[in-house]
Amino acid sequence: MDLRFTAEEEAFRREVRAFIRDNLDPVTHRKMVDGRVPTKDEIVAWQRALNRRGWATPSWPKEAGGPGFSAAERYIFLDELHQAPAPEPLSFNVGMIGPVIHAFGTSAQKERFLAATANIDIWWAQGFSEQSAGSDLAALRTTARREGDAYVVDGHKLWQGMAHHADWMFTLVRTDPGAPKRQMGISFLLIDLRSPGITIRPIVTLDGRHEVNEVFLDEVRVPLDCLVGAENAGWDVTKFLLSNERTGIARIGMTKHLIRRVKRLAGTDEAMMRKAAAIEAELKILEITQLRILDAQQGSNTPDPRSSVLKLKGVELRQAASELLLEAAGPKALEVVGDDEPFGSGDDEWLGTIMPNYAILRAASIYGGSSEVQKTIVAKTLLGLG
Amino acid sequence: MNLDLSDDQRMLKDSVERLVSERYPFEKRAEHAAEPRGFSEAMWEEMAELGLTALPFGEQLGGLGLGGVEMMIVGEAVGRGLLLEPYLSSIVLAGTAIAQGAEDGEAAARLSAIMTGETVAALADHATITASVVDGGVRLDGAATMVLGGDQAALFVLPAGNSGWMVSADAPGLRVRGYRLHGGGGAADLTLEGVRVGAEAHVAVQAMTRAIEAGIAFLAAEAAGATRAALDLTVGYLKTREQFGKPIGSNQALQHRAAELLVEVEQASSAAIYAALLAEEYDPAERARGTAAVKAVIGKVGRFVAQQTVQLHGGIGVSEEHIISHYFRRLTAIGMLLGGTDAQLKRLADLGGFTRPRAHLDLA
Numbered sequence: 001m002d003l004r005f006t007a008e009e010e011a012f013r014r015e016v017r018a019f020i021r022d023n024l025d026p027v028t029h030r031k032m033v034d035g036r037v038p039t040k041d042e043i044v045a046w047q048r049a050l051n052r053r054g055w056a057t058p059s060w061p062k063e064a065g066g067p068g069f070s071a072a073e074r075y076i077f078l079d080e081l082h083q084a085p086a087p088e089p090l091s092f093n094v095g096m097i098g099p100v101i102h103a104f105g106t107s108a109q110k111e112r113f114l115a116a117t118a119n120i121d122i123w124w125a126q127g128f129s130e131q132s133a134g135s136d137l138a139a140l141r142t143t144a145r146r147e148g149d150a151y152v153v154d155g156h157k158l159w160q161g162m163a164h165h166a167d168w169m170f171t172l173v174r175t176d177p178g179a180p181k182r183q184m185g186i187s188f189l190l191i192d193l194r195s196p197g198i199t200i201r202p203i204v205t206l207d208g209r210h211e212v213n214e215v216f217l218d219e220v221r222v223p224l225d226c227l228v229g230a231e232n233a234g235w236d237v238t239k240f241l242l243s244n245e246r247t248g249i250a251r252i253g254m255t256k257h258l259i260r261r262v263k264r265l266a267g268t269d270e271a272m273m274r275k276a277a278a279i280e281a282e283l284k285i286l287e288i289t290q291l292r293i294l295d296a297q298q299g300s301n302t303p304d305p306r307s308s309v310l311k312l313k314g315v316e317l318r319q320a321a322s323e324l325l326l327e328a329a330g331p332k333a334l335e336v337v338g339d340d341e342p343f344g345s346g347d348d349e350w351l352g353t354i355m356p357n358y359a360i361l362r363a364a365s366i367y368g369g370s371s372e373v374q375k376t377i378v379a380k381t382l383l384g385l386g
Numbered sequence: 387m388n389l390d391l392s393d394d395q396r397m398l399k400d401s402v403e404r405l406v407s408e409r410y411p412f413e414k415r416a417e418h419a420a421e422p423r424g425f426s427e428a429m430w431e432e433m434a435e436l437g438l439t440a441l442p443f444g445e446q447l448g449g450l451g452l453g454g455v456e457m458m459i460v461g462e463a464v465g466r467g468l469l470l471e472p473y474l475s476s477i478v479l480a481g482t483a484i485a486q487g488a489e490d491g492e493a494a495a496r497l498s499a500i501m502t503g504e505t506v507a508a509l510a511d512h513a514t515i516t517a518s519v520v521d522g523g524v525r526l527d528g529a530a531t532m533v534l535g536g537d538q539a540a541l542f543v544l545p546a547g548n549s550g551w552m553v554s555a556d557a558p559g560l561r562v563r564g565y566r567l568h569g570g571g572g573a574a575d576l577t578l579e580g581v582r583v584g585a586e587a588h589v590a591v592q593a594m595t596r597a598i599e600a601g602i603a604f605l606a607a608e609a610a611g612a613t614r615a616a617l618d619l620t621v622g623y624l625k626t627r628e629q630f631g632k633p634i635g636s637n638q639a640l641q642h643r644a645a646e647l648l649v650e651v652e653q654a655s656s657a658a659i660y661a662a663l664l665a666e667e668y669d670p671a672e673r674a675r676g677t678a679a680v681k682a683v684i685g686k687v688g689r690f691v692a693q694q695t696v697q698l699h700g701g702i703g704v705s706e707e708h709i710i711s712h713y714f715r716r717l718t719a720i721g722m723l724l725g726g727t728d729a730q731l732k733r734l735a736d737l738g739g740f741t742r743p744r745a746h747l748d749l750a
């Protein structure tokens with residue numbers, strides 16, 4: 001056994017780091033360091049810079065237009081982005097819809113969407129959840145009925161992250177209300193958000209920011225060629241997407257960045273440094289778990305069920321680190337400061353985002369499969385319970 | 387021992403709870419926060435008319451002369467209703483310091499405007515201010531941070547050296563930078579350059595300590611009210627929210643979480659009662675230990691209840707439009723104000739805690 005990366009992999013890490021240093025816009029970088037949210041334009045500009053280098057879609061195979069990274073390269077690449085810190089490639093585009101279109105799309109759909117998705121010429125939103133369909137996604141009620149050359153979609157989607165920036169939304173709809181099982185009547189549609197009948201309403205969250213939305217669909221006509229996979233076979237597409245969403249990334253590098261900030265604020269406070277060390281100890285070991293899963297996944301296409309373990313521990317540590325950062329900042333972090341306040345002088349830690357980010361990070365154990373749902377998966381699939 | 391409320395206390399509880407539920411529904415809170423001073427002037431007036439702002443002050447000072455339990459009753463209702471009015475800062479913190487630490491005539495004069503709500507006062511717990519005697523009075527220089535309610539205050543009580551001093555907000559040499567706080571309310575950072583006060587502005591240092599203790603007791607009551615309310619809402623949600631064809635509360639995992647929440651909420655209620663009764667404790671060391679324990683426990687309980695009630699609500703728990711997300715923020719803030727959990731635990735350890743290492747019982 002050997003935990004070390006090869007010389008080529010280490011060289012690749014240096015190359016990624018140099019690329020980020022030379023190409024990431026300093027304002028975007030400063031925002032990421034401070035924990036502020038970059039603008040749409042900043043995110044797009046960064047992704048296009050990555051795309052010019054061929055790195056915008058680290059998880060895509062070569063045939064899909066991706067870099068065809070090995071598992072180790074993918075890990076190193078994301079780790080460098082997280083630690084820099086730089087924005088991740090837009091997850092709706094790169095982690096979710098791209099691989100779906102590559103795996104299930106027609107050649108016309110691939111032609112039309114893949115390159116545009118990689119370059120964010122199209123910004124995608126995820127139209128899955130509804131009021132009554134959260135953890136129980138198959139309970140969704142948004143309907144689509146065929147009418148001539150189009151589906152007519154009616155319903156109400158809830159929690160669409162950054163849908164106000166989006167051009168298109170990949171959407172789950174019910175096409176067969178009479179199906180014997182709920183999962184069997186669902187289809188996967190690509191919907192142009194400029195279509196008549198669509199209203200996007202902002203939802204402000206407890207960090208005071210507007211990132212999520214609800215999307216109302218009223219008699220929206222969607223051309224038949226925007227169906228992905230077969231009609232009523234949307235659940236298989238969804239399972240594929242969700243397993244990618246949940247695969248393999250504990251975002252350890254992001255937690256490392258939070259710990260760095262804790263240490264800078266803690267200075268010589270020994271009790272604080274010990275708490276930081278307690279998180280770091282677990283984080284270091286989680287990195288090994290991450291590598292074990294990566295190692296087992298080399299050359300395999302089926303997602304590892306232990307990814308749930310990774311998500312559970314990864315989220316737990318990230319939330320713990322953000323909570324420690326709040327403690328390190330102390331009551332000063334309670335002052336309400338907008339994300340648009342001018343940057344502080346030089347090297348100062350930016351306190352303004354610490355409380356909002358601590359608060360919104362609670363959502364990390366709710367979306368993408370809540371921690372409770374993940375535990376049920378672990379108990380069932382890994383332990384054979386229930 | 388008797389932990390029942392008296393008839394009068396029960397009546398107070400009923401009337402405060404009615405006031406909060408009728409005048410302060412959650413739907414109105416955002417409007418109140420958007421008022422120029424960041425709270426509801428109308429509610430503040432009503433609290434004064436009901437005598438709530440006169441509650442803790444001695445009758446010789448024009449107050450009602452009530453005690454820790456009555457303050458707890460108010461604090462619980464304030465916590466449940468997430469009130470934004472400057473009761474903690476003006477009445478509990480600054481009010482207590484002035485009532486117990488200023489010369490009686492001066493205290494009565496200052497408090498009369500504080501009790502009507504006309505003057506909002508604020509007390510600094512974090513300050514580095516020096517007091518030097520100059521002819522005809524005292525000169526104050528230094529700074530204070532995170533002065534609760536300081537963004538709206540007309541009068542400050544500031545610690546300097548081994549005393550407290552009352553300083554008017556418009557005193558020459560005083561600069562006030564006010565801001566809003568996550569979780570509600572506001573605060574200010576102050577800088578003082580050659581601020582002059584007279585001997586009549588003096589506040590005894592013991593009263594400053596008493597004020598912080600009263601403030602922590604009030605925060606404990608707020609936390610008890612807020613955690614109980616958040617738990618009630620969450621249990622209601624577990625019973626009505628359906629996923630996978632059944633109420634989410636039918637999952638044992640969530641039942642156990644709710645049970646853990648209740649355990650912690652009971653701790654918060656006990657902390658509030660203990661803190662309320664500590665107000666009557668005459669031994670300062672015992673009060674100091676007790677207060678540190680109370681603050682540490684409500685900090686921990688508040689954090690857990692905040693996190694888990696949001697978690698059990700799923701997505702709507704993080705929405706600004708849902709009250710759970712506001713309990714989350716207020717409970718987080720309560721844990722950090724007037725000394726965070728770590729600082730309190732250090733204090734309690736430094737004070738020797740509640741038990742001694744030697745044997746409790748020495749057998750002959």
Ligand SMILES: Cc1cc2nc3c(=O)[nH]c(=O)nc-3n(C[C@H](O)[C@H](O)[C@H](O)COP(=O)(O)OP(=O)(O)OC[C@H]3O[C@@H](n4cnc5c(N)ncnc54)[C@H](O)[C@@H]3O)c2cc1C
Nearest residue numbers: 126128129134135159160161367370372637697698700701
């Ligand atoms: C910030 C944020 C961004 C989001 N972005 C998107 C997006 O872009 N697109 C999109 O479609 N959706 C998005 N979502 C929605 C997200 O996927 C859902 O919130 C999530 O699926 C949980 O559903 P829910 O909120 O309805 O909670 P519920 O499913 O109602 O869950 C409530 C609580 O019950 C628990 N629970 C539920 N079922 C069980 C069970 N069987 N056993 C034990 N516990 C259970 C949950 O873990 C949770 O604690 C987002 C959500 C948030 C908060």
